[in-house]
Amino acid sequence: MSNNLEIDGINDHTFSVVVDNESGVLHRVVGLFSGRGYNIDSLTVSEIDRDEGYSKITIVTSGTAPVIAQIRAQLERLVPVRKVSDLTRDGRSVQRELALIKVQGTGEKRIAAMELADKLNAQVVDSTAESFVFEIVGSSDTLDRFIDEVKQLGLVDVSRTGIVAIARGAEGM
């Protein structure tokens, strides 16, 4: 058997990590990634249950299969980590991201931006005579596409949440 661990290609993986809601826990998770040289492509965190005191962190990372296995094992070693699930490995999942996108412009550009928003299901959440803020929810690809296209139409600012994900089907984490 080869000892070489870099045996297959690099793939994206989405981890859902349930953690105790205590100070420093995000630092612990992020520090683990930076300290061991793993990538973070996206990271979101929010409290899920105040009474039970836990939060969920969704991390999109990438690596070869052995690196992904290491990441999981390393996450599971952290004392405040309750559960780790590799949504990419363990089955199909729904992944969503939200972006707020500010576009400035008048006349034809403004109309074109509205049409594009309609096409991609983006909502207007703020508007002035020469600007819109759109809200768009979807896969990261959809968000990328929208942002790419409004670049010519007066894009001035973007805020994205990063990916949140959940497994498909009836089972909870």
Added chain:
Amino acid sequence: MVGNRLTGGEIILRALGDQDVDVLFGYPGGVTLPLYDKIFQQNKIRHILVGHEQGGVHAAEGYARSTGKTGVVLATSGPGATNTVTGLVDAMMDSIPLVCITGQVVSSLIGNDAFQEADTTGITRAATKHNYLVRSTDDLARIIHEAFYVAKNGRPGPVLIDIPKDVILDTGEYVVPEDVSPRNYKPKTEGDEDKIKEAVDLLAVARKPIIYVGGGVINSGPEASKLVEKLVDLTGYPCTTTLMALGALPASHPNFLGMPGMHGTYEANMVMHECDVMLNIGARFDDRVTGKVDGFSPQSKKIHIDIDPSSINKNVFVDIGIIGDAQGIVKKLIEGWSEKDIEKSSDLKPWWNKIKAWREINCLSYKQGDQVIKPQYALERLREIVNGDDVYVTTDVGQHQMWAAQFLHFEEPNRWMTSGGLGTMGYGVPAAMGVQVAHPNSKVICVTSEGSLMMNIQEMATISKYNLPVKIFNLNNKVLGMIRQWQELFHGNNESECDLSSGVDFIALAKAFGFKAIDIVDPAEVDSGISQMLEIEGPVFLNIAVDRNENVFPMIPAGAAHNEIVLGPNQSIQNVGAENNVMA
């Protein structure tokens, strides 16, 4: 006591008492004064006033490693806390259970760059297995009990508790350990039955097996070492123990091959290279053991037992990974093997014949002339003279450490304390102090050299203050020997910044610290010097002038494979450039 509530300081001491702590290695400061006031008013827990907080942590490590208990350190905020960091990382790397309590500035000042404030939990997050900042005195008892649980369970490690001064002064509820259930941290200890069966099947068909034992066996407790010995007896397989595991199998056992790795024996490394089945029990395929991973044990099927799931397939791919505590798993391996009624001795003959030939190379040989003392000789004489005694050995880091690992023999676990993973110069003296505190009537010997010695020399004062009969065995080569060796072998013999010959008068210094000091330079004096060191009561410093130019062999250059081992000065190191070599 205020009502039925206790002050934070009282809670800390009561919790430590309930955790069976009998000694603290500490150093006071402004924010821990209220705790020290409580320490003053009791005599259940002994406090050792160390010379430096780093020394305190290494002392607690020595205490922990020699007893199997959790070591406890107490430091103040700011500089006290930052001084513990090297020790904490050392304990982290070698999986040593510690609880380190640090004081913090009062809660209302946190974040204000207050006097002696440091973000201790931030700084030590990567230096500890876990850490806590206590926000309320009511949380204190629970956190302390949980910290002891976390330090000891799963893969052991250091846990730090940062306690603001107001939390020490306020009152809160005390809870007993039995009422604290550590929330989610429940490491898996029982190995998977199916995997254990598979492992037995694989072991049973081996023709060229090796049992490779690591520090996890020591951490699993003395019973685990006994079971490893039983497994070795039962199977008749050869066994190698890592730097961390010396003593897990008695060195006198006929199947013991010595230590593997960079300065391991020829036979251990050749067996690791050529084996067909490797059973790793509680070792972590450290790069100092594997050498070049691509060339590591290329033909073997590998079984890896480890309590830390992240150790499996981290450095080396294995065929069977078994997660859990070594003791229980080895017991099951023994049961599985016994049920199968396997008789291996004839199958193993060719393998043992090969091993015999490798052993006959006599890779640890050296020549002692009548002029200069060889460090190997001094250690060999020490081994013979203390043979059979109740001895604990600590070391510092460098050539002397490797020679001590090669030449001193350990018949039991927990007798050998060395900084393996971090390679911390300055470990040896304070660690010996901690061992001696735990074992007041045993002989505790610190094998060191003058470079490392200087890094925590202040603890010599602590040793004599408490009249701890520690023996310091200083292999004085007047050089950072391991640095000089690498410069000789890999950097064209350019001795850059390693010379210590202008030197310190260590005899005078040892005396100033209150040690009895003995100086020897002649090979003929070695035996009498050692005997004197052992006979004199109280702390003794034995300074042994040794050959400055001696190198540690065998050596697998970093980045080379096991079969590229270099046996001695006459065999040149080829194929490996300096850029591949990462220094200790």
